Amino acid sequence: MVGETMSATLQHIDIAAIREDFPILSQQVHGKTFVYLDSGASAQKPRQVIDAMSYVMEAQYANVHRGLHYMSEKTSDAYEVVRDKVAAFINAGSRDEIVFTRNATESINLVAYTYGRTVLKPGDAVAVSQMEHHANLVPWQMLRDAHGTELRIIKITDSGEIDFNSMEEVFADGKVKLLAITQMSNVLGSYTPVERLAKFAHERGAKILLDGSQAIVHRKVDVQAIDADFYVFSGHKLYGPTGIGVLYAKAELLEAMPPFLGGGDMIASVSYEKSTWAKPPHRFEAGTPAIIETIGLGAAIDYVQGIGFEAIAAHEQVLTEHALATLDNIEGLRIIGRAQDRGGVISFVMKDVHAHDIATLLDRQGIAVRAGQHCAEPLMGRLGVTSTARASFGVYTLPEEIDALAAGLQRIRKIFA
Amino acid sequence: MNTSLYQNAVVERSRHPRFAGHPAVFDLHGRGANPLCGDAVDVFVTREGMHVAHESHGCAIMTASADLMAGAVAGKSPEEIAALRRSFETTVKTGRENPELGELNALAGVSEFASRIRCATLPWSALAEALDHG
Ligand SMILES: Cc1ncc(COP(=O)(O)O)c(C=O)c1O
Numbered sequence: 001m002v003g004e005t006m007s008a009t010l011q012h013i014d015i016a017a018i019r020e021d022f023p024i025l026s027q028q029v030h031g032k033t034f035v036y037l038d039s040g041a042s043a044q045k046p047r048q049v050i051d052a053m054s055y056v057m058e059a060q061y062a063n064v065h066r067g068l069h070y071m072s073e074k075t076s077d078a079y080e081v082v083r084d085k086v087a088a089f090i091n092a093g094s095r096d097e098i099v100f101t102r103n104a105t106e107s108i109n110l111v112a113y114t115y116g117r118t119v120l121k122p123g124d125a126v127a128v129s130q131m132e133h134h135a136n137l138v139p140w141q142m143l144r145d146a147h148g149t150e151l152r153i154i155k156i157t158d159s160g161e162i163d164f165n166s167m168e169e170v171f172a173d174g175k176v177k178l179l180a181i182t183q184m185s186n187v188l189g190s191y192t193p194v195e196r197l198a199k200f201a202h203e204r205g206a207k208i209l210l211d212g213s214q215a216i217v218h219r220k221v222d223v224q225a226i227d228a229d230f231y232v233f234s235g236h237k238l239y240g241p242t243g244i245g246v247l248y249a250k251a252e253l254l255e256a257m258p259p260f261l262g263g264g265d266m267i268a269s270v271s272y273e274k275s276t277w278a279k280p281p282h283r284f285e286a287g288t289p290a291i292i293e294t295i296g297l298g299a300a301i302d303y304v305q306g307i308g309f310e311a312i313a314a315h316e317q318v319l320t321e322h323a324l325a326t327l328d329n330i331e332g333l334r335i336i337g338r339a340q341d342r343g344g345v346i347s348f349v350m351k352d353v354h355a356h357d358i359a360t361l362l363d364r365q366g367i368a369v370r371a372g373q374h375c376a377e378p379l380m381g382r383l384g385v386t387s388t389a390r391a392s393f394g395v396y397t398l399p400e401e402i403d404a405l406a407a408g409l410q411r412i413r414k415i416f417a
Numbered sequence: 418m419n420t421s422l423y424q425n426a427v428v429e430r431s432r433h434p435r436f437a438g439h440p441a442v443f444d445l446h447g448r449g450a451n452p453l454c455g456d457a458v459d460v461f462v463t464r465e466g467m468h469v470a471h472e473s474h475g476c477a478i479m480t481a482s483a484d485l486m487a488g489a490v491a492g493k494s495p496e497e498i499a500a501l502r503r504s505f506e507t508t509v510k511t512g513r514e515n516p517e518l519g520e521l522n523a524l525a526g527v528s529e530f531a532s533r534i535r536c537a538t539l540p541w542s543a544l545a546e547a548l549d550h551g
Contacts, residue, residue: 352432354476356454360530361423372454386455386474415423416432416477 013311019396021046021303032366035401040186040214040345040392041370043239045300052299053241056292064291065265065282079291082298083281089301090231091222092248099247099254099281100289104213105135107232107247108180110284111209112139114257115230115249116178122148124177127170127206129154129162129192130382131185134375136211140180152176156382160188160337162197171204179208183215187374187388188337189320189345191215198227207253213237217394218316218343220309223248235293239395240300244293247284254280261286304395312395316344319393319402326406332413336388344393347374350409353416355387361415362389365408367401422526423477426485430523431477436487438470447547449539451475456536458483460543462551467493469544476536478527483540485521495548502541509537 019025022044027034036044056078062071064079087095101107116139120126126140126149144151155166162181170176179201184191194210201208209230212221216233223231228248235244249257259266259277263286268276277283304312323346327333332351350358359371371389373380380386391405445462456475460483462468469490471483486505490498501518508515512528527537 354456356456356476356533356536357423357478360533363530377455380455416428 013307013315013395015315015396015398018046018307019398021048022396023047023050025396029366029368030364032364033404035365035367035404037391037393037397037401037405038368038370039217039394039397040237040390042236042242043217043394044396045241046239046303048303049240049296049299053292053296056295061291063288075291078295078298079289082294082301085298085301086246086248089221089305090216090246090248091224093224094251096279096281097248097251097254099249099284100294101232101245101247101284102243102290103234103236103245104211104232105234105245107230107245108136108209108211109139110247110260111230111232111249112143114260114284115253116140116143116149117147118258119253119256120147120149120177123150123175125150125152125170125175126178126180127152127154127167127176128180129182130156131160131188131190131376131379132180132182133186133211133213134377135213136180136182136209137378150175154181156188156190160185160190160339160342162192164200167200171200171206174205176201176204176206179206180211181208182211182213183221184212184218184343184345185337186214186345187347187376187379187383187390188339189342189347190337190339191219191341191343193341194226194228198229202227214343214345217304219313229253235297235300238297238300239303241293241296243290244297246297249280251280254284257284259283259286263287265289307395315395316393319397319399320344320346322399323391323393323402323405326402327409330406330409330413333409336383336385344397345390346392347388347390349385349388350413350416353412355389357416358389358409358412361412362405362408365404365411367405367408369405422524422530424523424526426520426523427477427481429481430484431480434471434473434480434484436470436484437472439472440470443470445547445551447543447545447551449541449543449546451535451539456539458540458543460487460540460547462544462547467491467498471540471543473540475539476533478524478533478536479539482524482537483543485523486540486544489519489521490544498544498548502545505541506538509534 064076083095083098086098152170155163198208207229212233231248236242266286336347355371443461444464450457459472461470469487473480473483509527514522514525
């Protein structure tokens with residue numbers, strides 16, 4: 001995938017070849033070149049993923065783990081190979097530490113429901129940061145209300161970084177038993193110092209769950225190097241299909257957790273009176289899984305590994321620096337979030353123009369951005385805004401697309417001048 | 418760029434609304450809120466002469482719609498307002514202008530933006546709430 005050609009600005013990556021892989025990018029929207037700057041919400045899909053999924057349905061499909069026949073065995077193999085791929089992708093210690101879910105949201109709910117209601121005791125506290133996606137806040141509120149755990153909020157600084165003074169305060173009385181925190185904010189673009197956070201939590205007797213939904217797309221993740229206890233992400237932001245997500249958890253944690261949903265595939269033996277549970281990861285995968293989507297995720301992982309994270313990260317850095325410089329030049333525009341370590345997710349507000357009007361007017365120019373609260377309503381309050389517009393980048397994003405965004409924003413400024 | 422919706426009337430009325438404010442004295446109050454985006458509008462009605470004021474925290478479409486609505490309903494009866502609301506909702510859904518709507522036709526273009534129709538109709542639900550339950 002990474003060819004010999006070198007674009008003037010992006011020596012790291014053959015962006016033209018990459019763009020060819022994404023059929024949707026050649027479309028027009030409202031008669032304009034389609035500029036997709038909403039990869040943080042969901043990424044577009046390369047041909048390789050589309051083909052892998054079509055191939056399963058055309059040539060290699062049956063239910064998994066159930067049939068003694070040829071097609072079922074072939075499909076089970078193709079499905080289980082993805083578990084190995086995911087394990088290698090995030091450097092899990094074992095394939096059995098990889099649980100397939102529907103998405104990051106379900107992965108977090110699974111942990112809250114099983115680990116949360118057994119290992120965590122009433123009176124224990126769960127700590128999250130002020131910049132969590134609702135997916136990493138609401139399940140802990142539900143756990144609090146159902147199980148009597150406490151929920152504590154770690155402050156962020158005005159630049160959008162974790163406030164370690166606040167961490168000290170939140171952990172001071174030793175009640176925090178789980179730190180559930182993002183690796184990259186979907187609003188501010190800040191990366192969090194995950195190794196430091198894990199060390200901090202472990203030194204104080206807490207486990208750490210990392211929400212990797214945004215970070216996994218941009219950075220090489222090594223769950224063992226981080227020493228993460230739980231790590232979650234969704235396939236659809238990683239150029240894979242919807243309907244497939246991942247929960248990584250250390251083997252001894254999974255071993256101690258009761259099932260989440262009951263049904264087929266998750267049992268060891270069943271009588272009318274009682275059942276015994278299968279070993280992890282199958283204990284947590286009740287019912288027919290998202291076979292086609294899982295195989296699609298495998299293709300997506302092959303795809304990003306084919307490009308390589310060194311190239312992906314360098315590309316993201318070039319784009320982010322270009323975007324920050326370009327957007328800062330627009331009068332009346334304010335970028336929200338100024339973390340030192342930040343990536344290709346940029347929120348902004350414009351004087352006298354509501355984020356939804358920005359999004360609608362950009363859409364008319366073929367430019368897709370997101371506007372609103374980004375599933376982080378409390379964070380909007382913390383930042384003192386009601387909503388923001390957000391541009392987010394993927395492997396296929398061009399510097400020229402950021403220039404198109406800037407030109408579009410200048411036109412909007414004129415309309416509202 | 419196709420900005421027909423964001424023509425002068427809409428931008429102008431959102432930037433410089435004529436009926437904005439929270440009057441000290443009023444008879445009825447109604448609120449419209451869109452939990453999806455956090456936008457909200459409060460309307461305050463003085464029955465005598467049907468004077469409507471609004472406090473809008475939202476996008477240009479919602480604010481302009483609230484302001485144009487306040488102008489359009491002045492002096493009208495609740496029944497006339499209910500009829501006007503129905504015509505207005507038809508126009509923002511179909512894009513067909515309607516002579517009886519006058520200035521409100523400035524928002525006809527919102528029909529092209531399915532996700533924004535709610536922004537235009539929100540002040541009208543707030544007003545209906547005020548008139549129904551006050
Ligand atoms: C940081 C973060 N966490 C969690 C999620 C939830 O992802 P999903 O909706 O795929 O479960 C998202 C997606 O928007 C996100 O950006």
